[in-house]
Structures are given as C-alpha cells and as structure tokens.
Amino acid sequence: MRWSQTLVPTLKEVPADAEVPSHRLMLRAGLVRQVMAGAYTYLPLGWRAVRKAAEIVREEMEAAGAAELHFPAMSPIELWERSGRREAFGNVLLNFAFPRGDRKVHVALGPTHEEPITDLIKQSIASYKQLPLTLFQIQTKFRNEERPRFGVLRTSEFLMKDAYSFGTDIEQLNASYDAMYAAYCRIFERCGIPYLAVEAESGPIGGDASHEFMIPAENGEDSVVHCEASGYAANLERAETGRTAPQIVVPDDVPPMDAVATPGVSTIEAVCAALGVQPEQTLKTLLYTADAGTDEERTVAVVVRGDHDANEGKIRRAIGAATLSMADEATVRRVTGAPVGFAGPVGLEGVTLLADHDAVTVQPSVVGANSADAHRTNVCCGRDWTVETTHDLRDARAGDPDPKGGGPMKVVRGIEVGHVFKLGTKYSDALGAEYLGEDQKRRSVVMGCYGIGINRIVAGAIETSHDDRGIIWPKAIAPYQCHIIPLDIKDEEVMSLAQRFHDELEAAGVDCLLDDRKERPGVKFADADLIGLPTRITIGKRGLTEGVVEVKRRTDADPEKIAPDAAVARVRELLA
RNA sequence: CGGGAUGUAGCUCAGCCUGGUAGAGCGCUACGUUCGGGACGUAGAGGCCGCAAGUUCGAAUCUUGUCAUCCCGACCA
Numbered sequence: 012m013r014w015s016q017t018l019v020p021t022l023k024e025v026p027a028d029a030e031v032p033s034h035r036l037m038l039r040a041g042l043v044r045q046v047m048a049g050a051y052t053y054l055p056l057g058w059r060a061v062r063k064a065a066e067i068v069r070e071e072m073e074a075a076g077a078a079e080l081h082f083p084a085m086s087p088i089e090l091w092e093r094s095g096r097r098e099a100f101g102n103v104l105l106n107f108a109f110p111r112g113d114r115k116v117h118v119a120l121g122p123t124h125e126e127p128i129t130d131l132i133k134q135s136i137a138s139y140k141q142l143p144l145t146l147f148q149i150q151t152k153f154r155n156e157e158r159p160r161f162g163v164l165r166t167s168e169f170l171m172k173d174a175y176s177f178g179t180d181i182e183q184l185n186a187s188y189d190a191m192y193a194a195y196c197r198i199f200e201r202c203g204i205p206y207l208a209v210e211a212e213s214g215p216i217g218g219d220a221s222h223e224f225m226i227p228a229e230n231g232e233d234s235v236v237h238c239e240a241s242g243y244a245a246n247l248e249r250a251e252t253g254r255t256a257p258q259i260v261v262p263d264d265v266p267p268m269d270a271v272a273t274p275g276v277s278t279i280e281a282v283c284a285a286l287g288v289q290p291e292q293t294l295k296t297l298l299y300t301a302d303a304g305t306d307e308e309r310t311v312a313v314v315v316r317g318d319h320d321a322n323e324g325k326i327r328r329a330i331g332a333a334t335l336s337m338a339d340e341a342t343v344r345r346v347t348g349a350p351v352g353f354a355g356p357v358g359l360e361g362v363t364l365l366a367d368h369d370a371v372t373v374q375p376s377v378v379g380a381n382s383a384d385a386h387r388t389n390v391c392c393g394r395d396w397t398v399e400t401t402h403d404l405r406d407a408r409a410g411d412p413d414p415k416g417g418g419p420m421k422v423v424r425g426i427e428v429g430h431v432f433k434l435g436t437k438y439s440d441a442l443g444a445e446y447l448g449e450d451q452k453r454r455s456v457v458m459g460c461y462g463i464g465i466n467r468i469v470a471g472a473i474e475t476s477h478d479d480r481g482i483i484w485p486k487a488i489a490p491y492q493c494h495i496i497p498l499d500i501k502d503e504e505v506m507s508l509a510q511r512f513h514d515e516l517e518a519a520g521v522d523c524l525l526d527d528r529k530e531r532p533g534v535k536f537a538d539a540d541l542i543g544l545p546t547r548i549t550i551g552k553r554g555l556t557e558g559v560v561e562v563k564r565r566t567d568a569d570p571e572k573i574a575p576d577a578a579v580a581r582v583r584e585l586l587a
Numbered sequence: 588c589g590g591g592a593u594g595u596a597g598c599u600c601a602g603c604c605u606g607g608u609a610g611a612g613c614g615c616u617a618c619g620u621u622c623g624g625g626a627c628g629u630a631g632a633g634g635c636c637g638c639a640a641g642u643u644c645g646a647a648u649c650u651u652g653u654c655a656u657c658c659c660g661a662c663c664a
Contacts, residue, residue: 022597026598028593048655103662123664125664160658499623531625532623532624532625533622535625
C-alpha cells in the first residue's frame with residue numbers, strides 16, 4: 012500500500028483530551044478518531060490492526076472446535092425481559108422502540124448475546140446427540156457506558172468475540188471451558204501481548220467458575236492480586252488471602268474502655284483527625300442486609316480494620332447468603348440507635364456479628380459507640396466484645412500472604428481483554444433451551460460463555476509496547492509488517508527499488524506501507540517511529556551510490572546497511 | 588449519577604479579569620532556497636469565539652441557561 016493512497020493523518024501534537032498512552036498514540040499515529048464520547052472511527056491503519064487481531068481469534072476459535080456464526084445487533088426486547096436482564100442491565104442496555112406499520116417494534120442492541128443464542132439453541136437442538144457444541148461470533152456490541160474513558164479501552168460500542176458452549180452436563184461444560192481457556196492462552200501469545208489469567212467472580216451473569224484474562228498495565232481499570240512464586244492470580248473481588256484466624260489476646264495493660272464525644276465525626280478519616288489516631292488503630296463496623304425480601308432476611312454487622320475495605324462477596328459466602336447489600340439508614344438507626352457513622356461492635360444486638368481476621372488484633376481499638384456523636388476508645392476484643400471466630404472478609408492487599416503459600420502477594424493493575432466462565436443453566440432455564448437425554452429425560456442445556464474484547468487487544472498492545480517516539484507493534488497485529496521509505500521520490504532508481512521491495516515482500520506475504528509522500532527525511536522517519544511498524548527499509552540516493560540500503564527493526568537503535576538484493580530476505584528473516 | 592475542569596482556525600493554545608470589529612505556533616496552499624531524523628524565506632487560504640437568551644450604543648470578553656468533552660469517584664454481563 013502506498014501512503015498516498017490511504018489515510019494516515021499523523022499528529023505532531025498531542026490532542027488535549029487524550030490522557031493514557033494508548034489513546035494518545037492511537038490518535039497521533041492516525042489509527043482512530045473520536046466521533047463522540049465512547050465511539051471511535053477506526054481509520055485504515057487502526058482497522059487493519061483490529062482485523063489482524065480478529066483473524067487470530069477466529070483461527071484459534073476454529074482450531075478449538077468452535078464454529079462461527081453472526082447475529083444481528085438488534086433483538087426484540089422481550090428476549091431480554093424473559094431472561095431478566097433488561098432489569099439487570101438497566102441503563103446499560105441500549106433499547107428503543109420505532110414504528111413499523113401501525114405498531115411499535117421495541118428492540119435492544121446486544122450488549123452480549125446469551126439471549127439470542129440460547130433462543131437459537133432452543134429452536135435447533137433437541138437431542139443429546141447434537142451436543143456438545145461451541146459457537147462464536149465477532150460482533151459489535153453496545154453498552155451505554157455511564158462514563159466512557161481511556162480512549163478506545165472503554166467505549167459504548169466495541170468489537171467483541173463471544174463464544175458459547177452447550178453441553179449435556181458439567182463434564183461437557185468443563186471440557187469446553189478448558190478448550191476455550193487453552194485457546195485464549197494461544198490467542199494472546201500469538202498477538203504478542205503479555206497476559207495473566209486470573210480467577211474472577213462470575214458476577215450477575217451467574218455461574219460458578221470464571222477466569223479473566225488481563226494485560227498488566229499501569230492504566231488498567233482492574234486490580235489483580237498476584238503471586239509470582241505460586242502463580243496465584245485473582246482479581247480484587249475474588250482474591251483470597253492466606254491469613255488464618257488469630258488467637259484473640261487481651262493485653263493486660265489496657266485501661267477500661269472510655270466514651271468520647273465526637274460530634275459530626277462519622278468517617279474513619281475524621282475520627283483519626285479528631286482523636287489523633289491512625290486508621291489501623293480503629294475498627295469500622297459495616298451493616299448489611301442479607302437475602303433482602305426473603306424469609307431469610309437478616310442484618311449483618313461486619314467489623315474490619317479502619318484502613319481495610321470490606322469485600323461483599325466474601326461476606327456473602329461467609330454467611331451463605333444469596334444476596335447482600337448495605338443496610339439502609341433506617342435499619343442502621345434501628346440496630347445501632349445512631350445515625351450512619353457511629354456503629355461499633357460493643358453491645359450490638361439483634362445482628363449476625365462477623366469480624367475479619369485482622370480486626371481482632373487491633374488491641375486496643377477505637378470504635379463507634381452505637382450512639383450519636385460518640386466513639387469508644389481502649390476497646391478490646393475478648394473483653395469488651397467478642398466473636399467465636401474470624402473470617403477473611405476484606406479486599407486483599409499487597410503484602411498479604413498467598414493462599415497457596417507462595418509468599419507475599421503483589422497488587423498490579425490490568426486491562427481485562429478476555430473472560431471465560433461457566434454459566435450453567437441460567438439462560439437455558441430462563442429461555443427453555445432443553446434437550447432429550449439418552450435416559451428419555453428432558454434437561455436444560457449446560458452453557459459456558461467466553462468473551463474477548465478485540466479493540467482491547469489492540470489498545471492493550473500499544474499500552475504495553477511503546478516508547479517516547481511512538482508505537483512498537485507486536486508483529487502479529489501490526490497494521491503492516493514493513494515500512495518502506497524511499498527518501499527521494501523523484502529519483503527513479505530509488506523509487507523503482509522501493510516498488511520492487513514492496514512487490515516482492517507482498518508476494519511473500521509480508522504486507523508493506525510505502526511512504527511515497529514528498530516529505531523531508533526527518534518527517535518520514537518521525538512518522539515511521541510513531542506508527543511503529545516492526546521493520547523498516549530506507550532507500551536513499553546516498554546509500555545507493557555505496558550500493559546499500561538500510562534495514563532496521565523498530566526496536567533497533569541503528570540500521571544495518573545491506574546490498575539491495577539482500578534486503579527482502581533480511582526483512583523476512585527479521586519477521587520470522 | 589456526585590465532584591472538578593475546559594469549550595476561540597485542522598491541532599496546541601493566547602486574548603476574557605478591565606466590553607470597542609479575532610491572534611500566535613504547528614499544520615495547509617503557491618513560489619523560491621533547501622534536502623539522511625519533524626528546514627528557511629515570501630505570499631496566501633482558513634474562525635456563527637460550542638449554542639441560546641439577557642445586559643449594553645457595542646459582547647469572544649459581563650449575566651443566566653443549555654449542550655459537549657475530559658479528569659476523579661459511583662457504576663461496569
């Protein structure tokens with residue numbers, strides 16, 4: 012491809028709205044342009060990279076035994092009502108009605124495609140003999156992001172590969188899941204991006220097992236707890252800590268507990284300022300309502316150290332509740348006799364009281380007094396309040412012991428590029444996708460679902476691979492693999508050699524961008540570094556008089572001078 | 588949805604406080620000189636100063652409203 016025949020609007024200056032490196036570079040290198048918040052146009056170079064990533068995904072999906080199909084972006088809102096996800100997605104689900112004849116058609120734009128595909132399976136699968144089956148598609152998805160950000164990393168419209176597996180039982184599900192997991196590893200390896208497979212909560216979609224594939228990156232939106240020694244990796248919501256229940260020891264030199272007036276002081280920060288203590292010397296008591304609206308509804312008080320964050324998933328599992336939410340203000344008043352901000356474990360009644368492992372080692376501690384505008388000091392667990400045992404109830408932190416015993420864990424940021432999880436029968440139950448088993452019984456199909464954000468592969472690659480001059484593309488997803496720069500486009504020998512390199516490389520399957528603009532060398536070199544194609548051939552009059560052209564990788568500091576006849580072979584070697 | 592900031596040429600920004608007919612650099616066009624890491628000169632093109640209402644003889648500038656974009660937080664199958 013000649014530069015003059017495509018559109019590569021590179022930018023010398025950084026657009027003011029771009030903050031993260033991938034966003035700035037994608038704009039500067041002419042890969043994308045913003046249309047509105049959360050929606051981007053992919054220009055020729057950016058789109059080529061997306062297509063290359065998508066093709067790798069497609070190949071590996073097919074190699075793993077999945078068949079591609081394609082859904083419309085729109086589907087009837089009823090489908091989403093039947094599964095209960097119109098409600099669950101809320102404003103995230105883009106949906107609208109439009110007139111058709113004398114009636115209204117109400118559609119949703121797919122944020123993912125569990126509903127349409129389950130409906131399809133309901134219609135097409137009748138027997139266990141047709142299972143297992145894995146289908147996938149690469150499609151534009153729509154989600155009304157409340158806050159789009161980080162350029163192309165978080166948008167309201169994005170390209171996603173989603174695959175769904177259907178099986179008769181858990182064994183078939185597990186086999187499909189493992190095959191997808193392995194395919195994902197191959198995909199990210201082929202794309203040349205670093206990744207981490209981390210244990211994850213399966214979230215509102217349900218299911219009982221889930222992994223996220225993350226690109227470690229400073230600007231990632233998610234936190235990953237990781238131990239290199241043991242290989243343990245989990246996202247923050249999920250990460251266990253290797254802590255165990257400590258012995259509760261009451262120090263014998265602590266004076267009796269005392270009440271202090273703390274008018275209007277309702278946050279840990281304010282308590283510390285008012286009483287001159289550190290957050291880790293305080294305890295916070297959080298009130299939750301478990302299983303709201305059921306017979307099992309109850310109030311739960313959770314005590315964690317002042318500087319720690321409670322983890323709702325862990326609390327929910329500790330008490331075996333199906334749902335858990337922060338208690339409302341009325342409940343807090345009823346239980347503690349005080350407004351929000353003054354709860355404490357001392358004398359708290361009528362609630363299930365839970366404490367995190369670290370909470371009982373704060374001796375003495377500062378806690379809320381369960382009365383307005385007051386706190387207690389010199390509080391000791393085992394003396395002034397007590398629990399039978401303690402649990403792991405808080406978010407993991409850097410330095411926490413690894414549950415696999417590997418040693419202190421680190422917390423790193425990551426960009427989620429892929430997610431695999433076992434759905435079970437949530438959607439097949441809701442939408443009636445059943446098969447007839449060998450035993451003559453009808454059962455719901457057991458499903459798994461597996462997503463990859465294609466745009467995120469591209470943005471994530473740039474986020475993790477660039478320098479101060481521009482992008483450094485991994486070979487597999489670079490828009491072109493070789494950048495050919497004729498320095499003097501009016502010189503016939505230079506130009507015909509450039510064209511020859513282009514044609515020979517293309518014939519050999521190496522795609523090339525030939526910079527045929529009438530620009531000064533400095534401009535061409537700077538743009539070449541910005542765009543960051545893996546290899547570059549420079550052809551100049553000066554070199555030709557010495558009988559050489561220059562070949563270099565984007566990552567090389569200096570070019571190598573070689574005979575023109577050897578250039579094509581050299582480039583192919585460098586790309587191999 | 589809460590908090591903060593910003594909208595002036597294709598891009599980065601000045602001008603606004605103190606109202607008087609719109610500026611710079613980069614980019615773009617033409618010509619000349621240059622020509623191996625973002626050249627120089629000369630001459631040009633390019634602006635409902637986000638939008639609306641108001642105050643005023645007069646608004647980029649003051650007031651009110653509104654829209655958009657970015658950042659932090661909440662949210663995020």
